[in-house]
Amino acid sequence: MKDVVIGIDIGGTFTKFGIIDIKGNCIGENYTSTDIYNDFDSYLENLQHEIANTVATIRGPIKICSVGIGAPNGNYYKGTIENAPNLNWKGIVPFVDKFRLYYPGLPIVLTNDANAAALGEMIYGGAKGMKDFIVITLGTGLGSGIVVNGNLVYGHDGFAGELGHVNVKQNGRECGCGKRGCLETYVSATGIKRTVFKLMVERITPSELRNYNYEELTAKMISEAAANGDPIAREAFEITGRILGIKLADAVACTSPEAIFLFGGLANAGDLLLKPARKYFEENLFPVFRGKVQILISRLQESNAAVMGASALAWKELQK
Amino acid sequence: MKDVVIGIDIGGTFTKFGIIDIKGNCIGENYTSTDIYNDFDSYLENLQHEIANTVATIRGPIKICSVGIGAPNGNYYKGTIENAPNLNWKGIVPFVDKFRLYYPGLPIVLTNDANAAALGEMIYGGAKGMKDFIVITLGTGLGSGIVVNGNLVYGHDGFAGELGHVNVKQNGRECGCGKRGCLETYVSATGIKRTVFKLMVERITPSELRNYNYEELTAKMISEAAANGDPIAREAFEITGRILGIKLADAVACTSPEAIFLFGGLANAGDLLLKPARKYFEENLFPVFRGKVQILISRLQESNAAVMGASALAWKELQK
Numbered sequence: 068m069k070d071v072v073i074g075i076d077i078g079g080t081f082t083k084f085g086i087i088d089i090k091g092n093c094i095g096e097n098y099t100s101t102d103i104y105n106d107f108d109s110y111l112e113n114l115q116h117e118i119a120n121t122v123a124t125i126r127g128p129i130k131i132c133s134v135g136i137g138a139p140n141g142n143y144y145k146g147t148i149e150n151a152p153n154l155n156w157k158g159i160v161p162f163v164d165k166f167r168l169y170y171p172g173l174p175i176v177l178t179n180d181a182n183a184a185a186l187g188e189m190i191y192g193g194a195k196g197m198k199d200f201i202v203i204t205l206g207t208g209l210g211s212g213i214v215v216n217g218n219l220v221y222g223h224d225g226f227a228g229e230l231g232h233v234n235v236k237q238n239g240r241e242c243g244c245g246k247r248g249c250l251e252t253y254v255s256a257t258g259i260k261r262t263v264f265k266l267m268v269e270r271i272t273p274s275e276l277r278n279y280n281y282e283e284l285t286a287k288m289i290s291e292a293a294a295n296g297d298p299i300a301r302e303a304f305e306i307t308g309r310i311l312g313i314k315l316a317d318a319v320a321c322t323s324p325e326a327i328f329l330f331g332g333l334a335n336a337g338d339l340l341l342k343p344a345r346k347y348f349e350e351n352l353f354p355v356f357r358g359k360v361q362i363l364i365s366r367l368q369e370s371n372a373a374v375m376g377a378s379a380l381a382w383k384e385l386q387k
Numbered sequence: 388m389k390d391v392v393i394g395i396d397i398g399g400t401f402t403k404f405g406i407i408d409i410k411g412n413c414i415g416e417n418y419t420s421t422d423i424y425n426d427f428d429s430y431l432e433n434l435q436h437e438i439a440n441t442v443a444t445i446r447g448p449i450k451i452c453s454v455g456i457g458a459p460n461g462n463y464y465k466g467t468i469e470n471a472p473n474l475n476w477k478g479i480v481p482f483v484d485k486f487r488l489y490y491p492g493l494p495i496v497l498t499n500d501a502n503a504a505a506l507g508e509m510i511y512g513g514a515k516g517m518k519d520f521i522v523i524t525l526g527t528g529l530g531s532g533i534v535v536n537g538n539l540v541y542g543h544d545g546f547a548g549e550l551g552h553v554n555v556k557q558n559g560r561e562c563g564c565g566k567r568g569c570l571e572t573y574v575s576a577t578g579i580k581r582t583v584f585k586l587m588v589e590r591i592t593p594s595e596l597r598n599y600n601y602e603e604l605t606a607k608m609i610s611e612a613a614a615n616g617d618p619i620a621r622e623a624f625e626i627t628g629r630i631l632g633i634k635l636a637d638a639v640a641c642t643s644p645e646a647i648f649l650f651g652g653l654a655n656a657g658d659l660l661l662k663p664a665r666k667y668f669e670e671n672l673f674p675v676f677r678g679k680v681q682i683l684i685s686r687l688q689e690s691n692a693a694v695m696g697a698s699a700l701a702w703k704e705l706q707k
Contacts, residue, residue: 140675149675199543213641215542220535222643223519224679227535232673233637245674317553321533321641323542353552354565355460355469359544 068128069094072385073118074378076180077101077138079153082110084118085371086125087378091191093371094129095121107156108165115169133174135381136162137183137373144225146177152243176384180204182219182228183376184367185212188328190379193366200324202365203230203315205333208243209251209258215322219383230318231255235310254311256286256332262303263289274299290336304336308343312362315344316351319360330365330372337364388448389414392705393438394698396500397421397458399473402430404438405691406445407698411511413691414449415441427476428485435489454495455701456482457503457693464545466497472563496704500524500693502539502548504685505532506703507696508648513686520644522685523550523635525653528563529571529578535642539703550638551575555630574631576606576652582623583609594619610656624656628663632682635664636671639680650685650692657684 071094075084078101085096099117104110122131140151146163148154163175185202188194194202198217204210209231213220220227231251232244239248240261252258263276263284274297276284292300315327333340345362352360367375391414395404398421405416419437424430442451460471466483468474483495505522508514514522518537524530529551533540540547551571552564559568560581572578583596583604594617596604612620635647653660665682672680687695 197543199547215535215540215547216538218536220642222535223517223645224643224676226675227519227641227643229640229643229673229675233640234633234671237633246671313554313557317637318641320549320553321547321638322540323544323547323549325543351554351566353549355546355549356544 068130070132071129072132072378072381073134074374074376074381075114075134075136076183076373076377077136077148077154078373079139082114083371083374084114084121085374085378086122086129086131087375089382091375091378093374095125096371096374097121102155105155107160111165111169115166131170131173133176133381133385134166134170135183135377135379135384136166136175136177137180137377137380138162138177139180141177141179141182142225143176143178143182143219143221146175148177174381174384176380178219178221178225178380179210179228180373180376181210182212182221183380184210184330184365184372185214185219185376186379186383187367187372187376188330188365189214190382191367191375193328193363194326197325199322201230201315201318201322201327203327203329205255205329205331207256209255213318213322214324220322230314233314233317235314250310250314254307254314254333259286259289259303259307259333260284262306263299266299266302270299270302272298276300286332290333290339293336293339301339304339305343307333308340309347311340312344312347312349313351315362316348316353319356320353323356324360326361326363328363328365330367331369334364335369388450390452391449392452392698392701393454394694394696394701395434395454395456396503396693396697397456397468397474398693399459402434403691403694404434404441405694405698406442406449406451407695409702411695413694415445416691416694417441422475425475427480431485431489435486451490451493453493453701453705454486454490455503455697455699455704456486456495456497457500457697457700458482458497459500461497461499461502462545463496463498463502463539463541466495468497494701494704496700498539498541498545498700499530499548500696501530502532502541503696503700504530504650504687504692505534505539505696506699507687507692508650508685509534510699510702511687511695513648513683514646517645519642520646520648521550521635521638521642522648522650525575525649525651527576529575533638533642534644540642550634553634553637555634570630570634574627574634574653579606579609579623579627579653580604582626583619586619586622590619590622592618596620606652610659613656613659621659624659625663627653628660629667631660632664632667632669633671635682636668636673639676640673643676644680646681646683648683648685650687651689654684655689
């Protein structure tokens with residue numbers, strides 16, 4: 068009998084899930100739609116149905132020990148998804164309480180996607196054996212999961228780790244959260260695009276990026292242009308890396324991690340982002356921390372990292 | 388037989404100590420000089436001698452269970468004081484290892500003064516029963532102790548909680564740490580004085596503070612002037628509170644505390660500092676945290692808070 072957990076990653080469009088063993092082997096996986104269900108109960112019923120179908124295809128006896136869920140605005144303490152802007156379900160959704168009906172007696176835990184990524188890094192990735200580290204997820208926005216002394220920091224309300232919303236500039240860029248000048252308006256796929264458009268205004272340098280409109284331009288195109296030597300794209304990476312480095316130095320002043328892992332789209336740009344990030348990071352570190360804290364690329368595979376992270380949450384809960 | 392601990396607060400000029408019971412009653416206290424000893428061993432011998440003298444005056448039987456020490460640049464993991472700028476002993480001083488010779492078999496723990504203040508707040512002060520909170524000490528500089536899930540955050544190297552050195556402004560004011568633009572160059576007794584001098588340059592408003600030179604002017608004089616309606620002093624508090632509020636909002640995005648306690652000189656200015664701090668704090672909080680996090684004045688008595696904090700560290704260690 069093989070012990071496994073179910074990891075579930077809830078995104079705006081798809082919900083992905085996997086059946087994962089303690090070594091991080093995924094022995095079954097699939098996905099279902101998130102957004103065709105306006106009714107939460109129908110969504111949940113279908114999700115459970117799809118999971119059961121996948122479990123039925125697995126060879127050999129397994130024992131499902133726990134369920135871990137990564138979801139935007141997921142609250143670990145309450146097991147709720149609260150006012151998630153990209154999900155159809157409005158208000159506070161009691162996900163864990165409802166899901167428990169399908170898995171009575173099983174530990175079911177939920178947190179936000181970046182926290183799940185941090186646990187994935189700890190259990191399967193580059194943070195194995197580390198007790199103090201931070202994971203930064205660079206997607207459309209910027210998420211973060213902070214681990215202190217071997218445990219995720221949830222804070223008093225379950226919502227700790229929102230480094231995407233620390234302030235870079237008073238009265239800076241408008242953020243989806245309603246504030247202005249948040250880190251994720253500068254450092255994220257959207258952030259670097261905004262920086263490219265700003266540079267197109269300020270510079271007279273020719274750039275292939277001037278041929279794309281705002282809706283067309285992607286962070287991947289900016290990475291490719293930078294790799295080809297495009298000066299606007301390169302400057303955008305320099306600026307993005309600088310802001311990231313400065314703000315990560317501030318985060319170190321809080322919790323003194325031994326490493327910071329970057330995950331997701333922008334992180335794949337490698338040295339384009341890492342070089343300026345590391346330079347300004349070191350310069351801005353409080354001297355006692357200099358030379359001690361690494362900025363690393365996540366070792367999780369992007370394709371299934373969120374599901375792996377959710378499963379790591381489930382395993383972590385069982386260790387308690 | 389009454390269980391007690393020894394709390395020791397090492398300052399640049401004096402070392403204060405107290406014999407404290409679990410309720411926070413100080414049943415014996417005294418102080419000795421820190422800076423007349425160039426030789427660390429002589430200092431330690433004298434300190435132990437003074438403690439023994441004080442213990443001898445206590446009526447009734449006591450049992451010393453542990454020793455807690457608060458010291459600048461104190462490293463919890465190693466029990467060392469590392470390159471403390473205001474102490475005579477240079478380099479890395481193995482305080483705990485040497486002190487253990489006098490108290491064999493007893494748990495002896497050391498951390499920095501702000502961390503000790505945070506534990507004091509938790510065990511004897513306003514943070515009783517809280518699991519997630521931050522203490523900010525406002526003295527010559529700005530120190531901080533961060534508590535997550537009931538435990539101090541020490542970080543991977545024992546130096547976490549340096550909020551005084553997060554960046555307010557790139558290429559901003561020079562800081563004693565060697566960086567520029569650190570929070571404590573704006574928000575501290577020295578910081579507000581620097582702001583007053585800047586305002587005297589920028590404004591033509593008359594102010595009684597224009598009659599003092601830089602060495603003379605103190606934060607207390609600025610508080611008194613502000614209380615009397617002096618416009619430069621009032622604006623300096625407004626600016627100081629604003630910067631504090633903005634940066635505390637960023638700290639909440641990291642660890643989501645339920646309260647932030649302000650301790651020390653500047654905190655005594657009350658609403659002069661608290662009003663702008665709370666206003667800009669709320670405005671800059673990530674929306675999910677709004678209305679949830681209190682900024683409070685410490686409930687520890689300033690006169691012996693550092694010794695009480697050190698004793699709280701000792702009690703906390705015994706609970707482990």
